[in-house]
Amino acid sequence: MAMTYSEKVRDHFAHPRNVGTIEDADGVGEVGNAVCGDIMKMYLKIDDGIITDAKFNTFGCGAAIATSSMATEMIRGKRIEEAEKLTNKAVVEALDGLPPVKLHCSVLAEEAVRAALEDYRSRNGNRSGT
Amino acid sequence: MSTEKYVYMDQAATTRISDRALRAMMPCFTEDFGNPSSLHGAGRDAEAAVEQARARIAACFHAEPSEIFFTSGGSEADNWAIRQAAALGAKKGKRHLISSAFEHHAVLHTLEALEKDGFEVTLLPVHENGLVRPEELEAALREDTALVTVMYVNNEVGTVQPVEELGRICREKGVLFHTDTVQAAGHLPIDVKAQNIDMMSLSAHKFHGPKGVGALYVRKGIALGNLIYGGGQERGRRAGTENVPAIAGMAAALEESLEDREAKNARTRAMQRRLMDAILQIPCTRLNGDRDRRVPGNLNFCFEGIEGESLLLYLDLEGICASSGSACTSGSLEPSHVLLALGLPAEVAHGSLRLSFDETNSEADADRVLEKLPGVVERLRSMSPVWKEQHADQQSFGEKRE
Numbered sequence A: 001m002a003m004t005y006s007e008k009v010r011d012h013f014a015h016p017r018n019v020g021t022i023e024d025a026d027g028v029g030e031v032g033n034a035v036c037g038d039i040m041k042m043y044l045k046i047d048d049g050i051i052t053d054a055k056f057n058t059f060g061c062g063a064a065i066a067t068s069s070m071a072t073e074m075i076r077g078k079r080i081e082e083a084e085k086l087t088n089k090a091v092v093e094a095l096d097g098l099p100p101v102k103l104h105c106s107v108l109a110e111e112a113v114r115a116a117l118e119d120y121r122s123r124n125g126n127r128s129g130t
Numbered sequence B: 001m002s003t004e005k006y007v008y009m010d011q012a013a014t015t016r017i018s019d020r021a022l023r024a025m026m027p028c029f030t031e032d033f034g035n036p037s038s039l040h041g042a043g044r045d046a047e048a049a050v051e052q053a054r055a056r057i058a059a060c061f062h063a064e065p066s067e068i069f070f071t072s073g074g075s076e077a078d079n080w081a082i083r084q085a086a087a088l089g090a091k092k093g094k095r096h097l098i099s100s101a102f103e104h105h106a107v108l109h110t111l112e113a114l115e116k117d118g119f120e121v122t123l124l125p126v127h128e129n130g131l132v133r134p135e136e137l138e139a140a141l142r143e144d145t146a147l148v149t150v151m152y153v154n155n156e157v158g159t160v161q162p163v164e165e166l167g168r169i170c171r172e173k174g175v176l177f178h179t180d181t182v183q184a185a186g187h188l189p190i191d192v193k194a195q196n197i198d199m200m201s202l203s204a205h206k207f208h209g210p211k212g213v214g215a216l217y218v219r220k221g222i223a224l225g226n227l228i229y230g231g232g233q234e235r236g237r238r239a240g241t242e243n244v245p246a247i248a249g250m251a252a253a254l255e256e257s258l259e260d261r262e263a264k265n266a267r268t269r270a271m272q273r274r275l276m277d278a279i280l281q282i283p284c285t286r287l288n289g290d291r292d293r294r295v296p297g298n299l300n301f302c303f304e305g306i307e308g309e310s311l312l313l314y315l316d317l318e319g320i321c322a323s324s325g326s327a328c329t330s331g332s333l334e335p336s337h338v339l340l341a342l343g344l345p346a347e348v349a350h351g352s353l354r355l356s357f358d359e360t361n362s363e364a365d366a367d368r369v370l371e372k373l374p375g376v377v378e379r380l381r382s383m384s385p386v387w388k389e390q391h392a393d394q395q396s397f398g399e400k401r402e
């Protein structure tokens, strides 16, 4: 019953991309809670409606770290409107799948991106770009 | 005997079979391969192998051979003892069962099933140190208590329960006492008579025997009901052709484990001290379970601000095999019921690490853990939002963390 992660998950877990914080982020989103065991915090830099940088901090399992890493990769360079459409399904597919019991951890990545974009919009009077 | 591929610090999960146990098993596959129930020579040889193993195992615990019943392992022995002891009690109108809050799931889930059948279950608290208090057992006993089952050694935190005293209290009140000794057998001396044990569960793969074999000790005179109906094996109580090689391997492994036990334990205890002292130097780290009243080969820590599964995966990348009670390793949202029973908040319980080791681990294994673990903890904390929020001041000023 050992849980096996795909090579891609293992790679993103062992070498997570975009770990860190952005001091002057334009949008920050934090989701999850420590009681459930996974927390994700996403930082976005947005320029002219385009996500120019994305970084994350995650407290969580291997799946949580790998999905955070993959999600930041998938939204960097994207327009806000595109990034908003990111689903956990797309993140999981990009990672070549997750064990079924781990799917709930991947939902956080989608939610963290949404939360950071929401934060950006509320700071900018709900406009989609600056 | 340490496997070169890994540093194996997960001996409480399972162990490598010992060479001696393996050697004891081989002839049972090839020469004494008969069915112990057969009348012919091949059958008689196999039966002799089983009965010899039974006698040798019984002797290790000061029990009679007729009190040992082979099973497929610890879970089966737990299920059998508890279900049938409950049935015995129910015949006399006794439908109350007592256990502890941090038993193995083989016990807890059996009790839950019995609750659905109308039994009432009291779980004794295990307190911050992971120990059941005999006076609390005394207070929990009732006229209609059918069974008390408390594990000898907890599998996650390694704490050693006061079994002899718990057994004495039950004996005085005429209540059956079962103990899951899966994590104790082969590591600590067990005397079923001196320790007032009515029933106990054993599993061979925790003491360098094969997997899928164990035993239930049932004191003479206890009319425990059958587990499996069929042929006359195990005196009719657990039918099915015996797993002769595994049974022979179990006996050999148990005897070997108990040889020079004190010297082995002293050595393992020294490794425990060394690992504990060094690991507790990592900031915001706590030891779970009583410091002294634990088996020599167990350490269990919580590292604040990190999650257990990712800790295990990073250790695995370094070739270190360990275990955790984190939710995400078990596929549930709840962290270990054992750590919660010790009163740890859920967010701390998620970050646990169990190292379990024995005489087959080398000092080099301990060196490797001490070389890699602090860096792994540091790395995970550096990417943890929880850690950063709690320790923002220390981070920015570079001050020492408490």
Ligand SMILES: Cc1ncc(COP(=O)(O)O)c(C=O)c1O
Binding pocket: B012, B013, B072, B073, B074, B075, B076, B078, B104, B106, B151, B153, B154, B155, B180, B182, B183, B202, B203, B204, B212, B213, B214
């Ligand atoms: C305390 C305890 N009881 C029971 C078991 C189950 O034993 P087995 O794997 O032989 O069924 C284990 C092992 O996981 C254990 O640690």
Ligand SMILES: [Zn+2]
Binding pocket: A037, A038, A060, A061, A062, A063, A064, A105, B328
């Ligand atoms: Zn998770």
